[in-house]
Amino acid sequence: MKVRSHITQNEALLFEMGSPGKVGYQLPSLDVPAVDAVAALGRENVRAEIEGFPEVSEVEAIRHFTRLSTWNYAIDLGLYPLGSCTMKYNPRVNELVARLDGLAWAHPYQPEALAQGAMEVMARLEAALAEITGMDAVTLQPAAGAHGELTGILLIRALLEKRGNPRKKILIPDSAHGTNPATAAIAGYTVENIHSTASGMVDLAELERVVDKDVAALMMTNPNTLGVFDDNMAGVAEILHKKGALVYMYGANMNALVGIARPGDFGVDVMHLNLHKTFSTPHGGGGPGGGPVAVKKILEPFLPAPRMKRLRNRWAFDYKRPRAIGKVRAYYGNFGVIVRALAYILAHGGDGLRNATVDAVLNANYIRRKLEPFYDLPYTAPNMHEVVFSDDRQAKLGVRTGDIAKRLIDYGFHPYTVSFPLIVHGALMIEPTETESKLELDLFIEAMTAIAKEVETDPQLVRSAPHSTRTSKVDEVGAARRPILRWKPRETGSQTAD
């Protein structure tokens, strides 16, 4: 058993604990004359005090945030089996190197002669990612996965436009992540869903039928969201390429492939990577991420400016990119995330990265074997880095995947991904990653097994979970019905809208 109850502290909001005049800062004394704000800026441009802004001391500030932190679950506390999210250990040395002065304080417009170290880091990561993916060129500019997707689709559009017709549609399998169709729409394409076969693969016959001269690309995830590698990849790429369309690979599941197989070798034209998944940069409660895009040679001319080029003995930025899709973000990308990802790759090295992949797949298969007797496995093809069960057996007793997930919290674990992918009714999507010990996996398996038994003996116990958290089941419906999106002083009442 991983968990036992402990005391947590209450904590008010910052706005409820202040007192006028309390401060948590001290500025150095001015070495130049003070300036009268009204004289310098004009009376109309000078604001009154910021009403409601915090007024707390340094001690209160650190206690506030430390107390709040204890209300979070985190990778540092244990297994985070969220399928498709690759919640692996975030090495701390990466944090240290990203904060080194010459990198953390580098200004994007400082002279290139004083930015060679930063540029070297970027160039080295680009080269490593090209080798890992089997692609020809990489841009580090996109800020996150969905941003990388958008960049990739815009690259496809640019190539097709140059060939004379940007085309109209993007094909997306029904097992895809929600960002895929949203991205296609932002890039100006319509979306056509295609079905998966009974084994969870792209249906080649259907694909052959729907690919025509209006189709710009297929966005596919491989291994797909079931954790199954699509064996038909060569056939898929051939069908698209024959009709002049391209293959985009959604790279969120790359943790199953690094060192084992390279998308560039199996027909993929363009893909993104999630540095905050496969390459261990911290998720930070929802970001920052990093979404580099790797492409084949045919798409290289369209990559956003600037590109780095090697002059005789130094790096230089090249802004002359007449065919580029335009910038997708100011400057060069989430450089701090890039530093961390490179530190991760350096730590593992080529063989180490492959070993990590093998352990990730071993962990997922171990969980599959141990939980198969208790949970329904709707797709039985061999799985890679994650495994998707359904709540079929438990639903017959009135307990759904969301209930089991909440009960898992009582056992000291973060839930798995609930109700995704959509092609599995009542999905339990589990991705352990390689950074879990056998002991932690066994505790998780023990918890999941115990819950399966509880469903049979005391389903209400599971349905009403979690029981042990400081915050019990949260009323999300009420939150959406009467949105309160900011604090307001009590006397005027909390803000409501709509």
Added chain:
Amino acid sequence: MRYLPKSQAERRQMVEACGVESAEQLFSHLPDGVRLKRPLDLAPGISEYDIVDYFRARSAEGASGYASFLGAGVYAHYRPVLVDTVVSRGEFLTSYTPYQAEISQGTLVTIFEFQTMICQLTGMEVANASMYDGSTAVPEAAMMAARITGRDGVLIARSVHPEYREVLLTYARNQGMPVQEFGYNNESGAAELADLESKINDATAAVIVQSPNFFGVIENVKRLAEIAHRHGALLVFIFTEAVSLGILEPPADADIVAGELQSFAISPSFGGPFAGIIATKEKFMRQMPGRLVGETVDSRGNRAFCLTLATREQHIRREKATSNICTNQALIALMATVFMTVYGKQGLRELAEQNLAKAHYLGAKLKPRFSGAYFNEFVAATNGKTPDVINQALLKKKIIGGVPLNRWYPELENSMLLCATEMSKREHMDQLAEAWQ
């Protein structure tokens, strides 16, 4: 390997439990043509010590020890120690997006506080949980204005950060949104209202301005809003220097505020990661992109928080979502939240006053090219010398000068953009001014 927590004996037990001969066998179903038949061509793994050594060497190739007057969207402000202390806590650093509210209240409360402080700062009624950065918040704000007005035209001031304008164009091109620019007044450096008047029409969804603008000049938001509203368009207000909001009138007349929070204790970090925001009026709330945290109660009736209004987002609405954005910048937004807490009401004002004093000390020496009021940045003409000659001379004194403007504004050939913050020292400003002589 230190990141792989298994002994060989444990691996063997697990392989056996999986009913295979070796872990390699778990990959045997992959088609032969797909397998990589050689090791990755990457150097062998190295120790923690070697990693630190490598990056120290890269860091040493940077600008440590130089004084800098670079701004232009990325500002050098002091980072209170508490910021890294808080964001280094594993509970914040290594947690996922707070979808599971019962075990994510820490992150959720800090985002709720963040949203509140952004509203207090900008004069808006709702703010989201953050965007990737300021530059990507611009097209998101433009698309939001298009959804609200049912129009598609965008008018953006040339005095908006050039890279932000480039990002807008990338998105707009594929959204079928025509983008037109309007100029700046050659005297004041502020947006040219007459040019705006001549270009705005009943197809205009958004008028986009930045203040202080890219030249550091403060725009007349009231007048701009009045013009936009008279034509049924929305005013989108952009800021790149968040510290200015400590002293400048908040853009309460704007309809959408899109900004960059890098100034709030976020390292320049060669351009990212930063955190953008979008804030707006309550009536436009459901057209906002990005994550939102709302207050609610738990089953025991205690105050609790959760992600809300998700029906706008991609994982529910798919191709009909308000944006394809998924990741926000939670940890970076937390840095800004700690910064705003540490400085607070009084500190942010004093910090802004110091910035004002430093920039105006420098401005008095160099004579800004534009007459418009400025906060901590201004354009200086280089009096016959090229910006390059001045900057090269300064580098010898370990000073990084300003950003030459001709890269984006050919008409401002012998001009550079200079920024002074609370970290700028008087002696360096004096040396900078000498280089002008």
